[in-house]
Amino acid sequence: MPKEITTFEDFIKHVIKLVFWVLLLIPFIVLPIYYFAYTVLGVNLLDIFALATTKPEEFIKFQLQLISTEPTRSLFLWTTFPGFTFAAVFSAILMAYVERKFVAKIQLRVGPQYAGRFEGVLQNFADLFKLLFKEITVPHSADKLIFWAVPFALMAVAGALLGLIPLSPSTYIANPSVGAIFVFAILGFSPIIVLLAGWASNSKYPLLGGLRALHQLVSYEIPMILSILGVVVLSGTLNLIGIVNAQGGVWYIILQPIGAAVFFIAALAELERIPFDLPEADSELVAGWQTEYSGMLFGTFILANYIRFYALSALFTIFFLGGWLGPPVIPPEAWFILKTVVVMIVGMLPRAIMGRIRIDVLLRTGWVKLMFLTFLNIFIAMVLVSLGLVHGGAG
Amino acid sequence: MADVVFFALMVVAVGGAIIALEAREIVYGAVGLAGSFFGVAALFFLLDAPFVAVFQIIVYIGAVAILILFTVMLVRQERWLKDASFSVGQLAGILTAGATAVALILAFSAAKLWEVTPSSNPPDFLGIGQLISTEFAPALQVLALVLAASVLGAITLAKVDREEKVKA
Numbered sequence: 001m002p003k004e005i006t007t008f009e010d011f012i013k014h015v016i017k018l019v020f021w022v023l024l025l026i027p028f029i030v031l032p033i034y035y036f037a038y039t040v041l042g043v044n045l046l047d048i049f050a051l052a053t054t055k056p057e058e059f060i061k062f063q064l065q066l067i068s069t070e071p072t073r074s075l076f077l078w079t080t081f082p083g084f085t086f087a088a089v090f091s092a093i094l095m096a097y098v099e100r101k102f103v104a105k106i107q108l109r110v111g112p113q114y115a116g117r118f119e120g121v122l123q124n125f126a127d128l129f130k131l132l133f134k135e136i137t138v139p140h141s142a143d144k145l146i147f148w149a150v151p152f153a154l155m156a157v158a159g160a161l162l163g164l165i166p167l168s169p170s171t172y173i174a175n176p177s178v179g180a181i182f183v184f185a186i187l188g189f190s191p192i193i194v195l196l197a198g199w200a201s202n203s204k205y206p207l208l209g210g211l212r213a214l215h216q217l218v219s220y221e222i223p224m225i226l227s228i229l230g231v232v233v234l235s236g237t238l239n240l241i242g243i244v245n246a247q248g249g250v251w252y253i254i255l256q257p258i259g260a261a262v263f264f265i266a267a268l269a270e271l272e273r274i275p276f277d278l279p280e281a282d283s284e285l286v287a288g289w290q291t292e293y294s295g296m297l298f299g300t301f302i303l304a305n306y307i308r309f310y311a312l313s314a315l316f317t318i319f320f321l322g323g324w325l326g327p328p329v330i331p332p333e334a335w336f337i338l339k340t341v342v343v344m345i346v347g348m349l350p351r352a353i354m355g356r357i358r359i360d361v362l363l364r365t366g367w368v369k370l371m372f373l374t375f376l377n378i379f380i381a382m383v384l385v386s387l388g389l390v391h392g393g394a395g
Numbered sequence: 396m397a398d399v400v401f402f403a404l405m406v407v408a409v410g411g412a413i414i415a416l417e418a419r420e421i422v423y424g425a426v427g428l429a430g431s432f433f434g435v436a437a438l439f440f441l442l443d444a445p446f447v448a449v450f451q452i453i454v455y456i457g458a459v460a461i462l463i464l465f466t467v468m469l470v471r472q473e474r475w476l477k478d479a480s481f482s483v484g485q486l487a488g489i490l491t492a493g494a495t496a497v498a499l500i501l502a503f504s505a506a507k508l509w510e511v512t513p514s515s516n517p518p519d520f521l522g523i524g525q526l527i528s529t530e531f532a533p534a535l536q537v538l539a540l541v542l543a544a545s546v547l548g549a550i551t552l553a554k555v556d557r558e559e560k561v562k563a
Contacts, residue, residue, distance in 0.1 A: 146426070178445050178520060185449045188457030192429060192464060199422060199468055207468075218461065238520070 041072060077173045078163070087162050091310035092303045093124045095341070099348045100124075106352035131299035139202060139292050146200035151293070151300040153193045158307040160186050165314045166241050168324045168332035179240040180232060183315060184225050187270060190308075191217040194279070194289050201292035209288025212359060213279035216269055219366040220276075224266035226374035230259045230381035231319045234390050244323030253320040255384060259377040260320040262370050267312040268347060269366070271305060275354040278362060313343040400441060408434030421467050429460035446520040 005011050037043045043066075052059045066072045077083055097112070101119065104111030112120025138147060164179050164186070166172035176182055191214050198210015232238060234255060235246035253260045269276040280288035290301050317323055317339040324332035357365075384390045411434055414427025432455040439448035527535050 143420075143422075146422075176445050178449050181449045181453070182445070185452040185457070188453050192456065192461050195461065195464060195468070196422075196426065214461065214465065218458075221457070 074173075077171075082165065082167045082171055082173055083162055084159055087307050087310050088303060090337075091344075092306035093128075095310070095344055096306055097121065097124050098345070099351070102345065102348055103352040106349075128299065131296050134295035136295040136297055142202045142292065143200040146196050147292075148297075150193055150197040150200065151297045151304075154190070154304040155300055157186060157189045157193065158304040158311070161308060161311040164240065165311060165318070166244070166323075167336050169241055169245075171333055172241070175239070175241060178238045180228060180238045180243065180319075181225075183311075184221065187224075188221060190270075191221075197293075198289040201289070203292055205285045205287075205291045206289045209279045209281075209285045209291065212281075212285075213272065213289055215359070216272070216276065216279060216362060216366075219363055220266045220269035220370075223262055223366060223370035223374050224270065226371070227259045227262040227266065227377060228319050229374070230256045230377045233378065233381040233385060240318050244318055244325065247322040247325060251320060251322040255390065256320065256377060256381065258373050258380070260316070262373050262377065263316060263319065264347070265370065266366075267316065268350065269362070271309050271312065271347075273309070273347065274351040275357050276362065277356055278359055281356060309344065309347065310340065313340045313347060316343045401438070404434050404437045404441065406434075407431070408438065410434075422464065425460065425464040425467050428463065429456050432456050432460060446523065 005014055034045055037045050048059070048062070051062065067076045079085060097120075100123070101111045112123035114120055115126045116122030138144060161183065163173040164176070164183055166175065194213040194217065195210045198206040198208075198213070201207070231243060231252050234252060235243045237243060237246065272279050278288075279285075280290060285291070290298060293301065314336070317336060321339045321343070323339075324336040326332070326335040330338075408431050411427045411429070411431030415424045415431060418424040418427060432451065436448045436451035436455070439445075439451055
């Protein structure tokens, strides 16, 4: 906490301290950025400033050129369009608003109404700023290091998922040959992070919520992986772009309806959405493993959850709805986003009309019913391939 | 660039292992172990073996590390090791480890492992799958039997435990 300034001497000391920090920061932060831009990217930041203030058209042209050439193109992809900013704004601001209105209308409520004058369109921005300005309280006997590390780790997991999702054959960040399995490897980080969040809070409700989340995430990961095995058998590849290209004739939701249903249910459970919101069950566990987090740390959890919601809906689109394939009246990216929006809205529907299920029902559904359905699904895929009805990639 | 990434990942893997062994708080040890697994997985990825890397993450971080962490949390001891006293045994251990490391470095440099050139086409997972389903199919089936036997054994043990509890 800064000391209160009472005397003139303190004031002078304060000013000198500020000047000291500015003098320290300029050579260590500002100049490296300037010289990095100048030498590596070949860009003079002062020229850009002059360009932006005098000739806006040329400035826009220059920015487009930066976006389309390496190495700034990778940076743009990661941070802006298929990457983080797009996903965060699209899912946590736009789709969260759609969700609030949609659920409210189904339940005969009005939902957000006042912020932004028209139907509360700015409500989520208002909530964002509210969370940003709230105080972050850390429990006295919490494990400080892990407590602070958990929100960042969850954001890292959500961001890493975004890196694997191709929006079109040309708009992607990373395209590994084992993308379909890679997604589940990254999702596999979340149970350990959630468990650590419950433990580090050093409180009863977070620990109970963390253990519930662990059970739920671990038991629904397996049906989720198995449900896409049918798709992999039919398409003969683990590459996400290859899987979409293999659906040129018929979408896999028609050939693999059971797999699609299992993937959808397991995705809802992975996201801890109603009816699978046992880990945060607000009537029993306050907010589960998120109980002790406040302010923007809690906001980070919401943001990460919405980004994962978007990522899993996008994966459903890739695996079962033919990704960006569609009549070329709108660009492929637009087809992809349109289908993802439809999947997300269907994913919001249970929140409006269902209650919360019990933990034993949850575990029995995951380990017995969904597992049986996935094996049936793989069997159907194998029959389709071996009868020659579908050209399997491997056969 | 690759060298820098390689050494950074080495630091993650070895540092995680050291934390796993030396941490006072045993949960930190489990997290360090997960970090070490992650470093090894990233090394596999750097070495053009994404399939191995992905399964390293799924199996070791997604299952083994969680199992260890869960077990550690069930056994709620506040601090397992109170004081860190430097004993003769520790010194001997460090000396032995150092001597082994030096011997290994000498052996590897004598074997000229530095001069191995990587093959142009790294083995794909399709090739791995074909080998497993043709040449190594018997080994795969034996492994499956071993896993099935261990799962059955675990279920039997859990079942016996529960019945005894019901009787008592």
